[in-house]
Amino acid sequence: MEGGVIGMKPIVHLRTLYDVQQLLKRFDVFVYVGKRLWDIELMALEIDNLYQAGVIDRDLFLQAKLVLKREHRNEQRMAK
Secondary structure, X not given: OOOOEOOOOOOOOOOOHHHHHHHHHOOOOOOOOOOHHHHHHHHHHHHHHHHHOOOXXXXXXXXXXXXXXXXXXXXHHHHO
C-alpha cells in the first residue's frame, strides 16, 4: 500500500506531534489526558492499534513512532 492510509488522501511525512494528532483524527481518535507525557504514551498505543489493524502501513507507523519517541524523550528531559 502506497501513501500510508487505505482509502484516504495519502500522507507524505509525519514530522511533528501535531502531524501525528492529525493522523489519529482521521480515525476519530482524539487524545487528551491532561498531561502531555501521558498524551504521547496514549497516542503511541493508538498508533500501534491502527498498524495492527492494518489501516496504516509500516512506513507511516514507523514515522509516527519516531515522532512520538522523540517527543516523549523531550518531555522527560523537560521534567527533570
